[in-house]
Amino acid sequence: MKFSILLAALLISLIFSVRFGSVEVDTADILSEVGTMISQGHMGNSSSAMILWQIRIPRTLFAMLCGIGLSLAGLLLQTITRNDLADPYVLGVSSGASTGAVMAIIWGWFSFAGSGSVATGAFIGAAVSTGIVIAASGKSHNPIRLVLVGMGVSAFFSALTMMVIYGARHEAQVRSAMFWLVGSLSGMQWSDISFTAAGVLIMMGLVFLVRNDLDLMLLGAGEAEYLGLNLKHFQLFIILLTSAIVALLVSKSGIIGFVGLITPHMARAAAGPSHGRLLIFSSLIGALVMIWSDVLSRTLFAPEELPIGVLTACAGAPVFIWIVTHRYGEGR
Structure with a gap:
Protein backbone atom coordinates (compact mmCIF):
# COMPACT_ATOMS: atom_id res chain seq x y z
CA MET A 1 0.00 0.00 0.00
CA LYS A 2 2.74 2.43 0.98
CA PHE A 3 4.70 1.50 -2.13
CA SER A 4 1.68 2.17 -4.36
CA ILE A 5 1.13 5.57 -2.74
CA LEU A 6 4.77 6.58 -3.21
CA LEU A 7 4.82 5.38 -6.82
CA ALA A 8 1.63 7.30 -7.62
CA ALA A 9 3.04 10.37 -5.89
CA LEU A 10 6.18 10.11 -8.00
CA LEU A 11 4.26 9.90 -11.27
CA ILE A 12 2.09 12.88 -10.30
CA SER A 13 5.17 14.82 -9.19
CA LEU A 14 6.87 14.23 -12.54
CA ILE A 15 3.89 15.77 -14.33
CA PHE A 16 3.57 18.75 -12.03
CA SER A 17 7.31 19.38 -11.98
CA VAL A 18 7.45 20.12 -15.70
CA ARG A 19 4.52 22.48 -15.33
CA PHE A 20 6.04 24.97 -12.90
CA GLY A 21 8.86 27.43 -13.43
CA SER A 22 9.46 30.98 -14.57
CA VAL A 23 6.94 30.19 -17.33
CA GLU A 24 4.00 28.03 -16.31
CA VAL A 25 2.80 25.40 -18.78
CA ASP A 26 -0.80 24.18 -18.58
CA THR A 27 -1.41 20.50 -17.88
CA ALA A 28 -3.43 20.25 -21.09
CA ASP A 29 -0.44 21.51 -23.10
CA ILE A 30 1.82 19.01 -21.36
CA LEU A 31 -0.44 16.10 -22.26
CA SER A 32 -0.82 17.40 -25.80
CA GLU A 33 2.94 17.68 -26.33
CA VAL A 34 3.53 14.22 -24.89
CA GLY A 35 0.86 12.85 -27.21
CA THR A 36 2.52 14.57 -30.18
CA MET A 37 5.89 13.06 -29.27
CA ILE A 38 4.41 9.57 -28.95
CA SER A 39 2.33 9.71 -32.13
CA GLN A 40 4.74 11.60 -34.42
CA GLY A 41 8.11 10.76 -32.89
CA HIS A 42 9.21 14.38 -32.55
CA MET A 43 8.26 17.40 -30.47
CA GLY A 44 5.91 20.11 -31.68
CA ASN A 45 6.86 23.56 -32.91
CA SER A 46 5.32 25.55 -30.06
CA SER A 47 7.23 27.39 -27.35
CA SER A 48 5.69 25.03 -24.79
CA ALA A 49 7.23 22.07 -26.61
CA MET A 50 10.70 23.60 -26.46
CA ILE A 51 10.35 24.45 -22.77
CA LEU A 52 9.16 20.94 -21.96
CA TRP A 53 11.50 18.80 -24.05
CA GLN A 54 14.65 20.90 -23.98
CA ILE A 55 14.54 22.26 -20.42
CA ARG A 56 11.91 20.94 -18.00
CA ILE A 57 11.77 17.20 -18.74
CA PRO A 58 15.55 16.59 -18.77
CA ARG A 59 15.88 18.63 -15.60
CA THR A 60 13.05 16.77 -13.85
CA LEU A 61 14.43 13.37 -14.83
CA PHE A 62 17.87 14.33 -13.54
CA ALA A 63 16.33 15.54 -10.27
CA MET A 64 14.68 12.14 -9.88
CA LEU A 65 17.94 10.28 -10.60
CA CYS A 66 19.92 12.60 -8.34
CA GLY A 67 17.49 12.01 -5.49
CA ILE A 68 17.76 8.25 -5.92
CA GLY A 69 21.56 8.30 -6.02
CA LEU A 70 22.06 10.60 -3.04
CA SER A 71 19.47 8.73 -0.98
CA LEU A 72 21.11 5.36 -1.59
CA ALA A 73 24.56 6.82 -0.89
CA GLY A 74 23.31 8.10 2.45
CA LEU A 75 21.68 4.75 3.23
CA LEU A 76 24.90 2.85 2.52
CA LEU A 77 27.05 5.21 4.57
CA GLN A 78 24.65 5.08 7.51
CA THR A 79 24.66 1.29 7.39
CA ILE A 80 28.40 0.63 7.21
CA THR A 81 29.18 3.27 9.84
CA ARG A 82 26.11 2.44 11.98
CA ASN A 83 25.62 6.16 12.28
CA ASP A 84 22.29 7.94 11.78
CA LEU A 85 24.16 11.16 10.96
CA ALA A 86 26.18 9.79 8.04
CA ASP A 87 25.60 11.51 4.71
CA PRO A 88 27.81 12.30 1.69
CA TYR A 89 27.62 16.01 2.56
CA VAL A 90 28.17 15.71 6.31
CA LEU A 91 31.08 13.27 5.96
CA GLY A 92 32.89 15.40 3.41
CA VAL A 93 32.37 13.09 0.43
CA SER A 94 30.66 15.81 -1.59
CA SER A 95 33.35 18.35 -0.64
CA GLY A 96 36.08 15.98 -1.79
CA ALA A 97 34.24 15.39 -5.04
CA SER A 98 33.86 19.13 -5.65
CA THR A 99 37.58 19.66 -5.02
CA GLY A 100 38.49 17.05 -7.63
CA ALA A 101 36.00 18.53 -10.10
CA VAL A 102 37.33 22.06 -9.61
CA MET A 103 40.92 20.87 -10.06
CA ALA A 104 39.90 19.30 -13.35
CA ILE A 105 38.18 22.51 -14.49
CA ILE A 106 40.83 25.05 -13.47
CA TRP A 107 44.11 23.14 -13.49
CA GLY A 108 43.26 20.72 -16.25
CA TRP A 109 44.01 17.67 -14.13
CA PHE A 110 42.80 14.21 -15.17
CA SER A 111 42.86 15.26 -18.82
CA PHE A 112 43.69 11.63 -19.67
CA ALA A 113 39.97 10.94 -19.16
CA GLY A 114 39.01 13.29 -21.98
CA SER A 115 35.44 14.58 -21.69
CA GLY A 116 35.10 12.64 -18.44
CA SER A 117 37.89 14.54 -16.70
CA VAL A 118 35.52 16.38 -14.36
CA ALA A 119 33.73 13.17 -13.35
CA THR A 120 37.09 11.42 -12.89
CA GLY A 121 38.38 14.22 -10.68
CA ALA A 122 35.18 14.17 -8.66
CA PHE A 123 35.44 10.40 -8.17
CA ILE A 124 39.05 10.55 -7.00
CA GLY A 125 38.28 13.42 -4.63
CA ALA A 126 35.25 11.61 -3.21
CA ALA A 127 37.18 8.35 -2.71
CA VAL A 128 40.09 10.13 -1.01
CA SER A 129 37.86 12.10 1.36
CA THR A 130 35.79 9.02 2.26
CA GLY A 131 38.92 6.98 2.89
CA ILE A 132 40.34 9.68 5.15
CA VAL A 133 37.14 9.84 7.20
CA ILE A 134 36.96 6.07 7.66
CA ALA A 135 40.66 5.79 8.51
CA ALA A 136 40.68 8.75 10.92
CA SER A 137 37.60 7.46 12.73
CA GLY A 138 39.35 4.15 13.43
CA LYS A 139 37.38 1.47 15.25
CA SER A 140 35.50 3.92 17.43
CA HIS A 141 31.77 3.25 17.72
CA ASN A 142 31.06 6.83 18.80
CA PRO A 143 28.88 8.32 16.04
CA ILE A 144 29.72 11.88 17.05
CA ARG A 145 33.42 11.21 16.47
CA LEU A 146 32.72 10.14 12.90
CA VAL A 147 30.66 13.26 12.27
CA LEU A 148 33.33 15.54 13.74
CA VAL A 149 36.01 13.90 11.62
CA GLY A 150 33.76 14.26 8.58
CA MET A 151 33.22 17.94 9.31
CA GLY A 152 36.96 18.46 9.60
CA VAL A 153 37.59 16.69 6.30
CA SER A 154 34.75 18.66 4.69
CA ALA A 155 36.22 21.95 5.94
CA PHE A 156 39.66 20.99 4.63
CA PHE A 157 38.43 20.12 1.13
CA SER A 158 36.17 23.17 1.03
CA ALA A 159 39.15 25.38 1.86
CA LEU A 160 41.24 23.58 -0.74
CA THR A 161 38.51 24.17 -3.31
CA MET A 162 38.48 27.89 -2.54
CA MET A 163 42.27 28.05 -2.87
CA VAL A 164 42.07 26.46 -6.30
CA ILE A 165 39.32 28.87 -7.35
CA TYR A 166 41.26 31.85 -6.00
CA GLY A 167 44.21 30.89 -8.18
CA ALA A 168 42.11 30.73 -11.37
CA ARG A 169 43.23 33.04 -14.15
CA HIS A 170 40.01 33.25 -16.13
CA GLU A 171 36.64 34.56 -15.00
CA ALA A 172 34.81 31.82 -16.89
CA GLN A 173 36.70 29.21 -14.88
CA VAL A 174 35.70 30.92 -11.64
CA ARG A 175 32.03 31.00 -12.60
CA SER A 176 32.11 27.34 -13.58
CA ALA A 177 33.89 26.35 -10.37
CA MET A 178 31.56 28.34 -8.11
CA PHE A 179 28.74 26.27 -9.58
CA TRP A 180 29.99 23.27 -7.61
CA LEU A 181 29.72 25.09 -4.31
CA TRP A 190 19.44 14.71 -22.50
CA SER A 191 23.08 13.63 -22.77
CA ASP A 192 23.39 14.07 -19.00
CA ILE A 193 20.36 11.86 -18.39
CA SER A 194 21.54 8.72 -20.18
CA PHE A 195 24.92 8.58 -18.43
CA THR A 196 23.45 9.38 -15.03
CA ALA A 197 20.61 6.88 -15.44
CA ALA A 198 23.10 4.12 -16.27
CA GLY A 199 25.14 4.90 -13.15
CA VAL A 200 22.12 5.03 -10.84
CA LEU A 201 20.63 1.80 -12.24
CA ILE A 202 23.95 -0.01 -11.81
CA MET A 203 24.13 1.25 -8.23
CA MET A 204 20.60 0.05 -7.49
CA GLY A 205 21.44 -3.36 -8.89
CA LEU A 206 24.60 -3.65 -6.80
CA VAL A 207 22.80 -2.57 -3.63
CA PHE A 208 20.15 -5.21 -4.30
CA LEU A 209 22.83 -7.88 -4.66
CA VAL A 210 24.45 -7.02 -1.31
CA ARG A 211 21.21 -6.36 0.56
CA ASN A 212 21.72 -9.37 2.84
CA ASP A 213 25.26 -8.24 3.72
CA LEU A 214 23.90 -4.81 4.56
CA ASP A 215 21.36 -6.46 6.85
CA LEU A 216 24.22 -8.27 8.59
CA MET A 217 25.89 -4.92 9.27
CA LEU A 218 22.92 -3.98 11.42
CA LEU A 219 24.05 -6.63 13.92
CA GLY A 220 27.41 -4.94 14.39
CA ALA A 221 30.84 -5.29 12.79
CA GLY A 222 31.94 -8.16 15.03
CA GLU A 223 28.80 -10.17 14.52
CA ALA A 224 28.86 -9.59 10.75
CA GLU A 225 32.44 -10.88 10.52
CA TYR A 226 31.56 -13.88 12.70
CA LEU A 227 28.76 -14.74 10.25
CA GLY A 228 31.20 -14.76 7.34
CA LEU A 229 31.26 -11.17 6.02
CA ASN A 230 34.68 -9.90 4.94
CA LEU A 231 34.29 -6.52 6.56
CA LYS A 232 37.33 -4.76 5.05
CA HIS A 233 36.49 -5.80 1.51
CA PHE A 234 32.84 -4.94 2.00
CA GLN A 235 33.62 -1.48 3.41
CA LEU A 236 36.01 -0.83 0.51
CA PHE A 237 33.30 -1.86 -1.94
CA ILE A 238 30.77 0.49 -0.33
CA ILE A 239 33.28 3.36 -0.25
CA LEU A 240 34.03 2.95 -3.95
CA LEU A 241 30.34 2.60 -4.82
CA THR A 242 29.23 5.68 -2.88
CA SER A 243 32.21 7.67 -4.15
CA ALA A 244 31.38 6.76 -7.74
CA ILE A 245 27.73 7.78 -7.57
CA VAL A 246 28.41 10.97 -5.59
CA ALA A 247 31.16 11.89 -8.05
CA LEU A 248 28.85 11.30 -11.00
CA LEU A 249 26.11 13.47 -9.51
CA VAL A 250 28.43 16.21 -8.24
CA SER A 251 30.13 16.45 -11.63
CA LYS A 252 26.72 17.31 -13.12
CA SER A 253 24.93 19.27 -10.40
CA GLY A 254 27.47 20.47 -7.83
CA ILE A 255 27.13 19.93 -4.09
CA ILE A 256 23.61 19.13 -2.89
CA GLY A 257 23.61 18.44 0.82
CA PHE A 258 21.45 16.61 3.37
CA VAL A 259 19.29 14.65 0.91
CA GLY A 260 21.21 11.50 1.81
CA LEU A 261 20.71 12.27 5.49
CA ILE A 262 16.96 12.83 5.52
CA THR A 263 15.57 10.28 3.10
CA PRO A 264 16.94 7.03 4.65
CA HIS A 265 15.27 7.96 7.96
CA MET A 266 11.97 8.54 6.19
CA ALA A 267 12.38 5.22 4.35
CA ARG A 268 13.07 3.28 7.56
CA ALA A 269 9.93 4.73 9.11
CA ALA A 270 7.91 3.47 6.15
CA ALA A 271 9.67 0.19 5.27
CA GLY A 272 11.51 -1.05 8.36
CA PRO A 273 15.17 -2.13 8.58
CA SER A 274 15.36 -4.66 5.71
CA HIS A 275 17.58 -3.28 2.95
CA GLY A 276 15.60 -5.05 0.25
CA ARG A 277 12.66 -2.81 1.04
CA LEU A 278 14.81 0.17 1.99
CA LEU A 279 16.34 0.15 -1.50
CA ILE A 280 12.92 0.73 -3.05
CA PHE A 281 11.53 3.15 -0.49
CA SER A 282 14.72 5.22 -0.24
CA SER A 283 14.80 5.55 -4.02
CA LEU A 284 11.17 6.70 -4.25
CA ILE A 285 11.39 9.12 -1.33
CA GLY A 286 14.72 10.51 -2.51
CA ALA A 287 13.28 11.10 -5.98
CA LEU A 288 10.25 12.90 -4.50
CA VAL A 289 12.38 15.10 -2.25
CA MET A 290 14.66 16.19 -5.09
CA ILE A 291 11.86 16.78 -7.60
CA TRP A 292 9.96 19.09 -5.26
CA SER A 293 13.16 20.77 -4.07
CA ASP A 294 13.87 21.58 -7.70
CA VAL A 295 10.33 22.88 -8.20
CA LEU A 296 10.73 25.20 -5.21
CA SER A 297 14.14 26.37 -6.38
CA ARG A 298 12.55 27.44 -9.69
CA THR A 299 9.41 29.06 -8.28
CA LEU A 300 10.19 30.68 -4.91
CA PHE A 301 11.95 33.67 -6.46
CA ALA A 302 10.82 33.32 -10.08
CA PRO A 303 12.03 34.37 -12.57
CA GLU A 304 15.30 34.16 -10.58
CA GLU A 305 16.40 30.68 -9.53
CA LEU A 306 17.49 29.71 -6.03
CA PRO A 307 20.41 27.21 -6.02
CA ILE A 308 18.99 23.87 -4.99
CA GLY A 309 21.92 23.20 -2.66
CA VAL A 310 20.90 26.23 -0.61
CA LEU A 311 17.33 24.96 -0.38
CA THR A 312 18.23 21.42 0.69
CA ALA A 313 20.65 22.78 3.31
CA CYS A 314 17.90 24.98 4.77
CA ALA A 315 15.62 21.95 5.03
CA GLY A 316 18.23 19.40 6.07
CA ALA A 317 20.19 21.31 8.71
CA PRO A 318 17.26 21.40 11.20
CA VAL A 319 16.78 17.65 10.74
CA PHE A 320 20.48 17.11 11.41
CA ILE A 321 20.25 19.18 14.60
CA TRP A 322 17.13 17.28 15.70
CA ILE A 323 18.85 13.92 15.26
CA VAL A 324 21.87 15.08 17.27
CA THR A 325 19.82 16.49 20.14
CA HIS A 326 17.25 13.66 20.36
CA ARG A 327 19.33 10.57 19.60
CA TYR A 328 22.78 11.52 20.82
CA GLY A 329 22.01 13.68 23.81
CA GLU A 330 23.72 13.33 27.16
CA GLY A 331 23.39 9.81 28.52
CA ARG A 332 22.30 8.28 25.17
Missing part, protein backbone atom coordinates in the same frame (compact mmCIF):
# COMPACT_ATOMS: atom_id res chain seq x y z
CA VAL A 182 25.98 25.85 -4.38
CA GLY A 183 24.45 23.10 -6.52
CA SER A 184 22.10 23.66 -9.42
CA LEU A 185 20.10 21.59 -11.90
CA SER A 186 19.91 24.29 -14.54
CA GLY A 187 21.27 23.48 -17.97
CA MET A 188 20.66 19.73 -17.77
CA GLN A 189 20.55 18.07 -21.19
